[in-house]
Amino acid sequence: xxxxxxxxxxxxxxxxxxxxxxxxxxxxxxxxxxxxxxxxxxxxxxxxxxxxxxxxxxxxxxxxxxxxxxxxxxxxxxxxxxxxxxxxxxxxxxxxxxxxxxxxxxxxxxxxxxxxxxxxxxxxxxxxxxxxxxxxxxxxxxxxxxxxxxxxxxxxxxxxxxxxxxxxxxxxxxxxxxxxxxxxxxxxxxxxxxxxxxxxxxxxxxxxxxxxxxxxxxxxxxxxxxxxxxxxxxxxxxxxxxxxxxxxxxxxxxxxxxxxxxxxxxxxxxxxxxxxxxxxxxxxxxxxxxxxxxxxxxxxxxxxxxxxxxxxxxxxxxxxxxxxxxxxxxxxxxxxxxxxxxxxxxxxxxxxxxxxxxxxxxxxxxxxxxxxxxxxxxxxxxxxxxxxxxxxxxxxxxx
Amino acid sequence: xxxxxxxxxxxxxxxxxxxxxxxxxxxxxxxxxxxxxxxxxxxxxxxxxxxxxxxxxxxxxxxxxxxxxxxxxxxxxxxxxxxxxxxxxxxxxxxxxxxxxxxxxxxxxxxxxxxxxxxxxxxxxxxxxxxxxxxxxxxxxxxxxxxxxxxxxxxxxxxxxxxxxxxxxxxxxxxxxxxxxxxxxxxxxxxxxxxxxxxxxxxxxxxxxxxxxxxxxxxxxxxxxxxxxxxxxxxxxxxxxxxxxxxxxxxxxxxxxxxxxxxxxxxxxxxxxxxxxxxxxxxxxxxxxxxxxxxxxxxxxxxxxxxxxxxxxxxxxxxxxxxxxxxxxxxxxxxxxxxxxxxxxxxxxxxxxxxxxxxxxxxxxxxxxxxxxxxxxxxxxxxxxxxxxxxxxxxxxxx
Numbered sequence: 001x002x003x004x005x006x007x008x009x010x011x012x013x014x015x016x017x018x019x020x021x022x023x024x025x026x027x028x029x030x031x032x033x034x035x036x037x038x039x040x041x042x043x044x045x046x047x048x049x050x051x052x053x054x055x056x057x058x059x060x061x062x063x064x065x066x067x068x069x070x071x072x073x074x075x076x077x078x079x080x081x082x083x084x085x086x087x088x089x090x091x092x093x094x095x096x097x098x099x100x101x102x103x104x105x106x107x108x109x110x111x112x113x114x115x116x117x118x119x120x121x122x123x124x125x126x127x128x129x130x131x132x133x134x135x136x137x138x139x140x141x142x143x144x145x146x147x148x149x150x151x152x153x154x155x156x157x158x159x160x161x162x163x164x165x166x167x168x169x170x171x172x173x174x175x176x177x178x179x180x181x182x183x184x185x186x187x188x189x190x191x192x193x194x195x196x197x198x199x200x201x202x203x204x205x206x207x208x209x210x211x212x213x214x215x216x217x218x219x220x221x222x223x224x225x226x227x228x229x230x231x232x233x234x235x236x237x238x239x240x241x242x243x244x245x246x247x248x249x250x251x252x253x254x255x256x257x258x259x260x261x262x263x264x265x266x267x268x269x270x271x272x273x274x275x276x277x278x279x280x281x282x283x284x285x286x287x288x289x290x291x292x293x294x295x296x297x298x299x300x301x302x303x304x305x306x307x308x309x310x311x312x313x314x315x316x317x318x319x320x321x322x323x324x325x326x327x328x329x330x331x332x333x334x335x336x337x338x339x340x341x342x343x344x345x346x347x348x349x350x351x352x353x354x355x356x357x358x359x360x361x362x363x364x365x366x367x368x369x370x371x372x373x374x375x376x377x378x379x380x381x382x383x384x385x386x387x388x389x390x391x392x393x394x395x396x397x398x399x
Numbered sequence: 400x401x402x403x404x405x406x407x408x409x410x411x412x413x414x415x416x417x418x419x420x421x422x423x424x425x426x427x428x429x430x431x432x433x434x435x436x437x438x439x440x441x442x443x444x445x446x447x448x449x450x451x452x453x454x455x456x457x458x459x460x461x462x463x464x465x466x467x468x469x470x471x472x473x474x475x476x477x478x479x480x481x482x483x484x485x486x487x488x489x490x491x492x493x494x495x496x497x498x499x500x501x502x503x504x505x506x507x508x509x510x511x512x513x514x515x516x517x518x519x520x521x522x523x524x525x526x527x528x529x530x531x532x533x534x535x536x537x538x539x540x541x542x543x544x545x546x547x548x549x550x551x552x553x554x555x556x557x558x559x560x561x562x563x564x565x566x567x568x569x570x571x572x573x574x575x576x577x578x579x580x581x582x583x584x585x586x587x588x589x590x591x592x593x594x595x596x597x598x599x600x601x602x603x604x605x606x607x608x609x610x611x612x613x614x615x616x617x618x619x620x621x622x623x624x625x626x627x628x629x630x631x632x633x634x635x636x637x638x639x640x641x642x643x644x645x646x647x648x649x650x651x652x653x654x655x656x657x658x659x660x661x662x663x664x665x666x667x668x669x670x671x672x673x674x675x676x677x678x679x680x681x682x683x684x685x686x687x688x689x690x691x692x693x694x695x696x697x698x699x700x701x702x703x704x705x706x707x708x709x710x711x712x713x714x715x716x717x718x719x720x721x722x723x724x725x726x727x728x729x730x731x732x733x734x735x736x737x738x739x740x741x742x743x744x745x746x747x748x749x750x751x752x753x754x755x756x757x758x759x760x761x762x763x764x765x766x767x768x769x770x771x772x773x774x775x776x777x778x779x780x781x782x783x784x785x786x787x788x789x790x791x792x793x794x795x796x797x798x
């Protein structure tokens with residue numbers, strides 16, 4: 001029998017309770033033992049809730065109860081959740097979580113504390129919601145040297161972009177619909193500015209490359225500047241615009257970035273729509289493997305948390321480890337090469353060709369044109385676009 | 400230090416050796432210990448091979464060597480491989496394998512022997528080549544009740560169908576090309592008749608539903624009867640033809656099948672081309688998750704075998720278990736409902752409507768037409784098509 005505490009009874013926390021209850025007999029069979037919730041920690045009251053006896057507002061009830069061997073931290077944030085997680089791990093209890101902010105900012109330290117205390121710190125739910133991605137990278141692809149990971153890591157922005165692409169809605173209108181449907185929060189900043197995707201790509205890079213990146217130093221660009229005109233150009237160029245989290249290793253150097261990109265329709269990522277996520281992992285033995293599913297939501301995320309609870313209960317997880325660095329392993333975004341989609345309102349095509357080589361022009365409205373550059377660093381691009389009279393914007397292109 | 404024996408030095412066996420050598424330092428770091436090949440068993444000679452000292456023709460060298468804790472059985476087949484696997488497990492050695500035939504036919508028994516002897520029998524490589532699918536289902540999705548699994552499980556047939564769809568090649572011409580490129584064997588029966596896909600869907604059903612199906616009793620239809628005309632009809636109906644392995648649970652009953660299907664272009668599976676595989680898993684918490692990658696090939700398959708070697712060495716795999724049954728849990732294919740693509744050369748459209756309801760007709764050549772039926776059992780379909788004068792063929796449609 002494993003007794004579990006759920007810390008935080010929001011969307012994910014109530015989902016964890018629901019999944020453990022609904023799939024009780026199957027979970028018990030597969031875990032080889034019953035898994036029972038003994039406490040639910042939340043500062044709020046839930047009068048009349050069927051599990052009302054389990055609620056507590058006192059964290060020490062959980063910390064000091066020797067029967068609790070696993071806690072699910074689904075509070076979120078990197079303050080109180082950080083304190084609680086540290087204390088629980090130090091008390092010899094395993095912690096599983098969906099808290100990407102905490103894993104991205106303090107993962108190395110918490111994994112080290114878990115190792116020292118002979119317990120697990122697991123976070124399958126922190127990236128891709130219910131999609132198995134942390135275990136596959138850490139366990140199933142461990143025979144590979146992973147060179148690149150990239151994908152659609154945020155369901156809210158993917159929903160908004162899909163609405164813009166398929167239904168011709170403006171960013172603002174699509175965001176409103178997403179908010180009405182509960183796909184976007186009242187304050188959508190963490191999603192639309194790419195902060196959520198940044199934390200996720202940081203975790204994937206940490207895991208695959210073994211060194212902790214500071215998420216604050218990862219170049220992060222959201223989708224608030226994407227206009228319908230960009231979407232139309234992309235369509236004409238055989239592409240769609242997606243928010244892509246990207247990381248790559250070159251020897252000891254690591255590069256990570258979150259930005260909108262033109263994704264060619266030949267890429268498997270181009271067909272990933274609505275709130276779905278997909279993550280592509282490139283290894284030297286497997287080639288490309290892709291993982292696809294709902295990247296958020298109550299039950300998918302809870303599904304991943306509960307699978308980690310079972311792993312922690314069985315003690316069968318392969319220890320995860322990455323180390324803190326001074327971040328001097330991170331490659332500067334200015335010096336990495338991309339190909340670029342450039343929009344400009346100058347009519348001086350000849351000059352654009354002089355600057356960028358023999359590029360092809362695409363036009364969808366008067367007084368401007370667009371083209372795809374050859375491989376250039378951001379610095380080189382900035383120098384050249386600085387010389388164009390009517391330069392409007394650039395967007396990276398996924399090769 | 401873990402010392403390993405490789406049984407069989409064919410494509411996968413040599414790939415396992417290569418991956419362990421090429422990625423040696425990364426594997427050692429992630430496994431926390433060196434992983435070294437001590438023996439390679441093969442009846443053939445490999446004169447001048449750099450690892451020539453490791454070769455043996457005597458299985459007992461491996462069986463009786465206490466230093467060997469893990470063996471990779473990549474011989475294939477269910478005879479000698481079965482004997483060797485049993486003996487190794489009984490001798491307290493873990494066995495990892497890519498051998499789908501053996502796992503599909505004797506999995507329950509071998510898993511039981513492994514459990515009794517406190518060792519592991521692991522087979523991530525048996526389905527989907529290098530794509531992580533066995534561990535994700537068994538471990539990451541364990542909080543779900545899985546209701547359905549289906550997908551493209553055989554790279555050879557998917558390559559042939561892609562050639563037919565994209566390049567208008569006939570089945571025979573596409574098969575020839577596949578053979579020239581090494582994607583199909585000289586005797587392609589196991590692939591084109593669906594036998595390989597049948598073993599794989601049997602393993603996935605066993606794993607997800609906990610009961611061993613007899614692969615010989617699974618309805619298995621290959622792609623040898625698929626003509627270019629079918630491909631053209633599918634295109635006109637907004638679909639592509641794919642060979643789909645499918646399994647489903649209804650309460651205590653399990654249903655499994657391998658057959659060509661019309662896959663609508665709105666399905667993520669429709670875009671999976673060439674030798675790629677993709678497997679969709681439907682669970683009650685996660686919804687749909689899809690796993691995509693190269694389903695065969697030396698290094699991808701070896702990547703999965705080596706990840707299992709590391710799991711076995713670390714002793715961190717969650718025990719897999721399914722039980723033998725008398726197969727009376729299997730639902731009869733005749734009583735399961737599908738929607739069907741029907742081709743007929745009768746001109747009697749009115750009579751077809753009388754039989755099948757208000758169906759829409761598609762025509763691409765003279766003297767025949769096609770239509771999609773409503774949901775019907777195979778028995779109902781046969782009764783109705785028996786009454787059509789010029790009935791030609793039917794193909795299942797993926798809903």
